[in-house]
Structure formats: structure tokens, C-alpha cells
Amino acid sequence: MPTIIEKxxxxxxxxxxxxxxxxxxxxxxxxxxxxxxxxxxKNLLKHYSSxxxxxxxxxxxxxxxxxxxxxxxxxxxxxxxxxxxxxxxxKVYDVGRGIGSHVVIEExxxxxxxxxxxxxxxxxxxxxxxxxxxxxxxxxxxxxxxxGKTWFEVPETVKVNFIGTPxxxxxxxxxxxxxVKELRRKVLGRAIEFYGEIVDxxxxxxxxxxxxxxxxxxxxxxxxxxxxxxINFYSKRSGKEIKPVYADDATYEKEIDIDVSNLEPLIALPxxxxxxxxxxxxxxxxxxxxxxGSCTNGRVEDMQAVAKILKGKKIAENITLxxxxxxxxxxxxxxxxxxxxxxxxxxxxxxxSACAGCASGQIGMTGEGxxxxxxxxxxxxxxxxxxxxxxxxxxxxxxxxxxGYITGVDEI
Amino acid sequence: MKVKGRVWKIxxxxxxxxxxxxxxxxxxxxxxxxxxxEMAKYAFSNLEGWQDFPEKARKGDIxxxxxNFGCGSSRQHAVDCFIALGINAIxxxxxxxxxxxxxxxxxxxxxxxxxxxxxxxxxxxxxxIDFETGEIKKNGICILKAKPxxxxxxxxxxxxxxxxxxxxx
Numbered sequence: 001m002p003t004i005i006e007k008x009x010x011x012x013x014x015x016x017x018x019x020x021x022x023x024x025x026x027x028x029x030x031x032x033x034x035x036x037x038x039x040x041x042k043n044l045l046k047h048y049s050s051x052x053x054x055x056x057x058x059x060x061x062x063x064x065x066x067x068x069x070x071x072x073x074x075x076x077x078x079x080x081x082x083x084x085x086x087x088x089x090x091k092v093y094d095v096g097r098g099i100g101s102h103v104v105i106e107e108x109x110x111x112x113x114x115x116x117x118x119x120x121x122x123x124x125x126x127x128x129x130x131x132x133x134x135x136x137x138x139x140x141x142x143x144x145x146x147x148g149k150t151w152f153e154v155p156e157t158v159k160v161n162f163i164g165t166p167x168x169x170x171x172x173x174x175x176x177x178x179x180v181k182e183l184r185r186k187v188l189g190r191a192i193e194f195y196g197e198i199v200d201x202x203x204x205x206x207x208x209x210x211x212x213x214x215x216x217x218x219x220x221x222x223x224x225x226x227x228x229x230x231i232n233f234y235s236k237r238s239g240k241e242i243k244p245v246y247a248d249d250a251t252y253e254k255e256i257d258i259d260v261s262n263l264e265p266l267i268a269l270p271x272x273x274x275x276x277x278x279x280x281x282x283x284x285x286x287x288x289x290x291x292x293g294s295c296t297n298g299r300v301e302d303m304q305a306v307a308k309i310l311k312g313k314k315i316a317e318n319i320t321l322x323x324x325x326x327x328x329x330x331x332x333x334x335x336x337x338x339x340x341x342x343x344x345x346x347x348x349x350x351x352x353s354a355c356a357g358c359a360s361g362q363i364g365m366t367g368e369g370x371x372x373x374x375x376x377x378x379x380x381x382x383x384x385x386x387x388x389x390x391x392x393x394x395x396x397x398x399x400x401x402x403x404g405y406i407t408g409v410d411e412i
Numbered sequence: 413m414k415v416k417g418r419v420w421k422i423x424x425x426x427x428x429x430x431x432x433x434x435x436x437x438x439x440x441x442x443x444x445x446x447x448x449x450e451m452a453k454y455a456f457s458n459l460e461g462w463q464d465f466p467e468k469a470r471k472g473d474i475x476x477x478x479x480n481f482g483c484g485s486s487r488q489h490a491v492d493c494f495i496a497l498g499i500n501a502i503x504x505x506x507x508x509x510x511x512x513x514x515x516x517x518x519x520x521x522x523x524x525x526x527x528x529x530x531x532x533x534x535x536x537x538x539x540x541i542d543f544e545t546g547e548i549k550k551n552g553i554c555i556l557k558a559k560p561x562x563x564x565x566x567x568x569x570x571x572x573x574x575x576x577x578x579x580x581x
Contacts, residue, residue: 022564039446039488047575065443073444121486121510137488137514143574150574151564155509188480189509218480220509272431360440380433380484382458383440 003157003250004223005191008132011245012115019156019253026149029109029116030058033100035065035359036119036138038077041084043142054148056089060109062100062118063093065359067352098327098353099295101125101133102208106329108237112226112244117144122295122377124221127192128204128211129230130244132221155191155220156253158183162196164261169409171305172206173297173375173393176213177266181276182258183217192222193247198260199224204233205299212296213377216273265408267373268391271381279396279408289320289372290401291357291384292394297375298326298353300333302394307339309398309409310346316404321348322363324356346401357384373400413570415521416540417474417500419533422462428477428505428529432459433484438493440485451489452496471498474539476528478504482511491515501541503528503548503558516565517574525558543569 002010006017015023032040045051053059061081069075078095085092093103101123104110112130117123119141126133136150144150160183162175175198183192192214202210207224214222226244234242265279292298292306303325315321323343325331331353334340343350349363356363358376366372366387375397379389392400395409402412422429438451439458445451455469456462475494481504482490491514494502501521505528515522521543525531531548532555533539540549546560561569571577 022562035443036487042446043575071444077444077446119486121484123486135486135510137486137491137510137517139488139517139574140513143517143578147578153562185479188506189512215484218483218508360443378433378435378484380435381460383435 001249001251002247003191003252004130004193004245004247005132005157005221006154007245007247008113008115009154011113017154019154022151022153024149025115025152027117027144028058028114029104030141030144031060031062031100031104031116031118032081032141033061033065033119034063034067034074034078034081036141037061037081039138040119040142040145041080043138044146047142048146051087053088053145059090059145060104061085061090061092062097062103063095064099064354066361067095067354070362095354096328096352098329099298099355101295102298102326105129106237106327108234108239111234111238111240112230112242117141117150121215122212124214125208125212125295127214127221127223128207129234130223130226134221155189157191157193157250158187159252159255160192160194161255161257162194162198162260163257164259165197166260166263168264170263170265171393171395172202172209174263174266175260176210176296177268177276177391178258178260178263179210180213180216180268180274183219183256184274185218186256188218190219190253192219194222194224196260200227203301204230205301208299209296213273216377265393265396267396267406268379270379270388270390273378273391279392279406282406285371285406287319287373287400287404287406288370288387289322289366290397291322291363291372291374291376292397293324293326293356294358294376295326295355296377297394298324298330300330302375303330303334303339303343305394306398307342309395309412310402311342313346313402315347315401319401319404321346321401322357323348323350324363325353327353373397373406413544414540414542415500416538417472418470419474419476419535419537419539420469421476421533421535424461430478431480431483432477434482434487434490434511435484437482437490438487443487443489445489448492448496451493455493455497466497469497469499472500474500474541475502476504476533477502479506481507483508486510486514488514488518491518491520495520503541516568519569519573521569523558523561525556527556531556
């Protein structure tokens with residue numbers, strides 16, 4: 001029986017879907033960002049005589065990398081996209097709206113069972129809602145804008161079973177880091193399906209966190225079968241009847257069990273997301289800056305977790321605490337409650353919504369020797385500046401901001 | 413189709429490097445560049461010990477690398493910079509999924525070969541690769557077998573890129 005990806009693909013192709021086959025896949029939702037968006041436009045103008053695209057109602061620009069542009073080059077690239085969008089009647093979610101992969105979820109554009117592509121390597125985040133999302137380069141995206149489809153080699157699917165229930169406090173980020181450690185090299189080029197009690201109960205925000213790091217696990221996409229919360233969310237947002245795709249008795253390439261009963265706060269040391277250690281085993285690392293945000297941990301639940309820890313306290317001296325909500329909607333929710341006030345009073349800098357540090361964006365880079373704790377998903381050398389980046393949960397990041405050293409939440 | 417070229421083994425401590433990510437290949441500070449020719453000088457510009465690669469590389473050269481080459485971002489720049497340098501092919505133990513697609517779509521030959529470590533090839537050696545069979549030859553003798561390109565991959569390669577391939581179907 002087919003796996004989730006095979007079922008979704010079969011709904012979007014006339015070719016035979018079978019792992020290893022290359023098929024032509026119809027794409028429901030097509031997006032490009034300010035990064036690579038201008039190259040998408042240039043490809044279209046260079047390779048086609050007509051500048052019109054296949055279906056403007058399915059096509060969007062989402063500006064999130066350099067928002068608003070802090071270099072003339074980026075501003076030029078954004079303007080190239082805007083002008084192309086105007087001519088074609090494409091909607092632009094312009095600077096300030098937030099991270100594209102989150103915007104398409106909030107707007108009800110990406111929902112269970114659809115296929116979607118974007119110029120963002122974390123577009124597979126849509127596995128969190130049971131949709132097929134894939135990051136692609138500007139040639140693929142230009143081709144999809146023009147034709148509504150692209151080729152895809154059907155990947156094998158690996159089933160991941162989480163066993164047990166954690167007894168210590170944990171967050172979805174700790175679960176994601178555990179998976180990067182455990183699944184690295186085992187899922188390269190594969191689709192994943194996640195099962196187990198721990199994911200059944202995961203909130204949409206937690207699902208986004210887990211799915212966002214499948215790229216770092218080396219996988220194509222990680223599907224989390226939609227639960228009631230996800231279905232209700234979409235019934236409200238999209239106004240459509242949602243029919244999630246589930247696998248029944250599917251045939252997998254292999255199954256991998258991961259014991260989560262000992263799950264606890266984890267941290268990925270530079271320069272690799274798979275360099276995962278227990279927070280309590282990392283001692284005496286002086287922290288200079290903390291970044292809360294990104295497509296991995298930029299939801300209001302993440303901000304809430306940070307505010308809860310910082311409430312009524314001040315961050316350590318000479319620490320820069322950079323907070324960047326993933327979207328404008330998250331911003332509004334932060335203002336509605338006490339979150340914004342508590343973060344501000346604790347000493348945070350709160351920026352408008354975008355990718356921020358991950359894309360050399362609006363909140364500044366780290367310098368040589370600077371140690372940053374970040375809730376994002378990559379700590380490759382040079383990725384977020386010249387300094388050393390440690391990847392952790394919002395809770396660990398907040399605790400570290402308070403003490404000035406890498407600190408687990410149980411230590412404060 | 414066969415190509416010949418001079419090998420660059422991207423090594424660290426005598427071993428093919430694994431997990432060379434797109435920021436090492438083409439750093440995010442140059443992402444605003446949209447002209448392919450301009451990207452050549454930034455190939456491997458953030459890979460320790462290899463920053464001078466663009467000066468040393470010659471048209472037709474072939475790159476050997478370890479596991480998960482090109483993991484990370486979806487940036488086409490990380491492929492385009494090698495095309496701009498005239499690199500003939502990249503052979504790696506495995507590739508990041510998006511990187512592999514980007515390379516295929518741009519007509520840059522990428523081949524996977526698990527046993528690449530075993531090859532008796534040094535940097536600077538001339539080799540010949542047959543894309544249809546995956547055979548890698550040195551001095552006319554087959555020394556390795558990579559996974560051949562699949563049909564669509566090969567057809568896009570021959571057409572030059574995805575756009576030109578699609579015109580013909």
C-alpha cells in the first residue's frame with residue numbers, strides 16, 4: 001500500500017507513482033522569496049518569449065530574507081519581483097508579513113494533501129500539516145511558475161516510530177535535535193513519516209518545529225499525520241473541506257524506532273546541526289547573543305515559552321537578546337497578551353517578522369569569536385555571521401540569556 | 413556521452429570531506445548576485461583551505477567529494493558558480509537532495525559513487541567519465557563505477573537545462 005508521499009503524488013500526476021520512478025508532478029502552490037525570486041524572474045524572461053505564467057492565482061511572492069532590504073542589491077531584487085508580479089497579477093506578501101512557509105499555512109493556502117514549492121530549503125515544513133512542500137532552486141521554480149509542474153523522483157519512505165513518553169521537561173526542538181542526531185545518514189533523500197504518542201499530541205507549532213529540521217536530517221520531507229487541531233485550523237482558515245492523507249498499511253523502505261523516554265533539553269554545537277549534546281553536559285560556555293525566531297521556532301507558543309522564563313527578570317549584562325516573530329500574525333498575538341511587554345522589560349530587542357539571522361537579515365550578524373545561542377536550524381560555519389552558533393530550544397535560549405552561559409531551564 | 417577532466421579531491425586530513433554545505437560552497441553574503449559569470453570567483457569561498465579554488469580550477473575539471481555534498485540551502489548559486497568556472501562534473505559519495513536537482517536542472521553533471529574513497533585517483537590525475545554507464549577510467553582502465561545518470565537526468569543534461577529539455581517533449 002502507498003505511503004503518504006506516494007498517495008499525494010498519485011493525486012497530482014498521471015504517471016505511475018512508485019519509489020525510484022521519475023514522474024511529472026502537478027504543483028498546487030508555487031512561491032518564490034526575495035532571495036532567488038529575482039533569478040526566477042530572470043529565468044522566465046530569458047527562456048520564454050511570453051512573460052505570462054501558468055496560473056497567477058496559485059503563484060505568490062513572499063519576501064522574508066532581507067526585509068526590508070538593507071542593501072541596494074536586495075532592494076533591486078525585490079523590486080524586480082514586484083514589477084513582474086504586477087504585470088502577471090501575482091500577489092506579493094511583501095516585507096513585514098513574515099516567513100513564507102508560515103504565511104502560506106496561516107493564509108490557508110497550504111493545507112493537507114496539496115503539493116507546494118518555494119525557493120526555501122525549509123519549505124518541507126509543510127509536512128507539519130500533511131502537505132507536500134519542497135524547497136527548490138530558481139530554475140525549478142521558474143519552470144513551475146510557467147508550466148505548473150516539475151519532474152520528481154519518487155523517494156523511498158522511512159517510518160519513524162517514537163517509543164515511550166519523556167519524563168523530563170522537553171520541547172519540540174529537543175525532539176527535532178534528537179532526530180537530527182539519530183536519523184543523520186539514514187534518511188538521505190528519503191521521505192519520513194513520524195508516528196508515536198509524542199507526535200499525536202504535538203501542537204501545530206511543535207509540528208512545524210519538528211518538520212522544519214527534516215532538511216538537517218537529510219530527508220526530503222517529514223510528514224506528521226494531521227490531528228484534530230490541524231484539521232480544525234484549516235477548516236477555519238481555508239474554508240475548504242479538508243481531507244487529510246493518511247497511510248494505511250503502507251510499505252516502507254525501513255522502520256526506525258527512537259526511544260524518547262529519556263528525552264531532555266538538547267543543544268547542537270557548532271558547526272553542525274547533528275553535533276547534538278545534552279545541555280547539562282555543556283559547561284562554562286559564555287554566551288554573547290541569543291536569537292529567538294526563525295521558521296523553526298518563531299511561533300507564538302515559542303515566544304510564550306520564552307516570556308514565561310523571562311517574566312519579571314532581566315537578562316545578563318552585555319547579552320544581546322534578539323527576538324523575531326515568524327509572522328505578523330505572531331506579532332499581533334504577542335501584543336494581545338503580555339508577551340511583548342515581558343520580553344521588552346527583560347531586555348530583548350524585538351524586530352519585525354522575517355527570517356532574520358538565518359539569511360543575513362535585519363537583526364545583525366555575529367562577529368568573530370562571538371557565541372550565539374539560536375533557536376534556528378543551522379549552525380554551519382558562517383551561516384549566522386562569523387561567530388559560533390549553538391542550536392537549542394526557546395526554553396534553553398531564554399535560560400541562557402538570563403545566566404549569560406549555556407544553561408538548561410532546570411538550572412535556573 | 414563521456415567527459416574527460418582533471419580531478420580535484422576536496423579533502424581534509426587525507427579524507428574526502430563530508431557535509432560540504434551550500435554556505436561553504438557559496439556564502440549567503442553573495443546571494444544578491446544574479447549574473448552567473450560573476451559567481452565563479454566565490455566557489456568554495458567559505459570552505460577552509462579551498463578559498464583559492466577559483467584561481468586554481470581550470471575549465472573541464474572534475475570535483476570529487478564525500479557524503480551529502482551541497483546539503484543546506486536551495487540556492488542555485490552553489491551550482492551556478494561551478495558552471496561559471498567550467499567544471500565538467502561533480503562526483504560525490506552522495507548529494508543533498510535539492511542540490512542534486514539544481515545541478516541536473518542546470519546541466520551540471522553530478523554522479524553518485526559510494527566507493528569513491530577506494531578510487532586510486534589523486535588530485536591532478538586525468539580521468540574519463542561515461543555518464544550512461546557510470547564508468548570512471550584512468551589511463552583507459554576502469555577504476556570505479558558510479559551510479560549512472562537516470563534517463564530524465566541524462567536527457568536534461570544533453571539538452572543543456574530543464575527549459576530546453578521541456579521544449580523537446
